[in-house]
Amino acid sequence: MDFGLTDDQRQIQRTAGELLAERARPERVREHAEAGRADVELWAELAELGWPGIAVSEDHGGQGLGAIELSILCEELGRSLAPVPLLPSVLAATLIERAGSPEQRERWLPGLASGETLGALGTAVDATAELVIGGAEANVIVLVEEDGAARVLAPEQVEVSAVASIDPTRSAARVEFDPTHPDAGEALPGDVAAGIDRALVAISSELVGVCERALEMTVAYVKERRQFGVPVGSYQAVSHRCAQMLLDTEKARSTAAFAAWAADADPARLPEAAAMAKAASADAGREVTAGAIQAHGGIGFTWEADVHWLYKRAQLDAALLGGSKHHRARLTAILADRLTASTAA
């Protein structure tokens, strides 16, 4: 039992944290969010550092590192809210790498790993995905359909129309394809579910970063803000809420760490671990960022205070690939199967 990061992993964490603290300052995030565009300079820099391909195999131009390293980056990106399309790109890459054919991997992964190709992942109902994060500028889109199958589509095979989500730190689009058309993308022939579970680990890690930042901002604020002559953080109604925010965050962090570890070291446990991580982090993301707005009082409800970006990011991430209730329903099925197996044994 060892929850510690290796020296290399710690180095990645430190470098990423320092870089984003410098390059994705709140005012810069706000500037891009308000203008509704990605930070292309920062994206170029991250691509140069190999971030988009951190977990893509070396054969396909990536760094060949694991889910733990990817989750470290996602956590830092969530913490900073950097307006770059890293998460949607790595989600697409994860699905293609895990479930794609050799030809599909060869075609898409090198570009996704280098950052030259932008990816996006969405869920489609009746051949339409109403909100695909990163879809507007994506060069490759993976859509998961109702039956659990997934297909990979190039932009010319879909109709993409930009959509504004409540979170302007990332672009979004409505994506539609014509399933009767002979050229409606290609099915991913492999294990789509395993790909989705790995994607869930990345999303959960981003949510953990969002929670951490929301809690830090809140603690700093309630120490400073005074009412009735004392810091509001000295009132237990406020401080106990902050304690609850920490507990929620740690619940999300511990399950996300377990899922990242399982993705690399114990894939048999990944479905359970990923469902737990996404359920815990989706709930934590929403609760903790809502708590942050509440603890900031009136100022927290203004556009000017930066907490709302975290709140909005948390909603999008929480909804992505299923919210907490969806994943608890998955877990219930896993628990029922386990019970049946143990009774039979």
Add this chain to the structure above:
Amino acid sequence: MDLTFTPQQTAFRDELRVWLAENPPEAKPTEGGEDAEFAWRRDWQRRLYDAGWAAPSWPTEYGGRGATPAESAIYFEELGRARVPFSANTLGLLLGGPTLMVWGTPEQKERYLPPILSAEEIWCQGFSEPDAGSDLASLKTRAVKDGEDWVVTGQKVWTSGAQFSKWCMLVARTDSEVAKHKGLTYFLMDMEQDAVQVRPLRQITGEAEFNELFIEEARIPDANVVGGVGNGWKVALTTLMNERAGLGFALQIRLRQLLDDAIAAASVRGLLEDPLYGDALAELHIRCESLRLLAWKGLTDAERYGQPGPEGSLVKWLWSDTNQRLTELAVDIVGPEALTAGTDWSYEFLRARGNTIEGGTTEVLKNIVAERVLGLPRLKVAA
């Protein structure tokens, strides 16, 4: 990150597992009340002792195995998994012994440690008082020096096992002139004297797990001061820090077993297909797993960095809250019959109500998290 046991830890676990499988405790007595139950637990501890399993985390020089904190956690997980009773002298093994190892004189260690291990002398804990619960340092039991002895008068409460105990870890005020934390001294009080009266404290489950102690001029020789006069707060903190360290792992496994029982009960009634029950059970599963991860992370971080992370304060809070939710859900699943007196669920349901109070109330734990982990300012209260 490696969330598996090392070969050494696995070997330790397997050795214990085999021993537990081959040496199950006698069945819990159904007659004879508390005395019979206590004798059963004492007998169980003696069997652990004979096989060298009474306190693996104690150093070998004191009769333990010098087990690492991780092995000690495995020990409690396995005891929980095997559903064996708690050792009769749990407080001596977990609190008293380790406190003496830190603060005791060589003579005290030699005199007191062996009979703790063998369950010959049972220990209890005299900390809380009717007017000093969460605010322990405000305790009023007084000890006054009289020749070679201290004379103690006061009242203690929540002393589990007092009726069976030979020694009481007693914190008393020896100086009321100084700040409240500074005037305390830690004693080992002989329970076998008329000046100490034990009265059972009946709790909402109907049983009397705890007692009240009425102390009227009890005598304690000066040689039974632990850690020096006026140093009682520090010594008491050592005891309190040990309080949750190992037991937490056993309680967590019990929680897991209760959850598995609840899932099985839901399955039998077709309720696993009901999304409302399914959702609640899945949430409890997440909490159980998160608890396991947080407890292990706290332990390994403590080994790695020399100090525990924020997890320690969170684990007890999350455990107690989860146990309450779980037993409530179990009653919903099983129906009114779960509330029949004497059933396991009715007992677990009522007993869980104390979880958020004993060993630090949830409100105090939240204060600790807010002040010590998050660094929030403390609300100024009248001294």
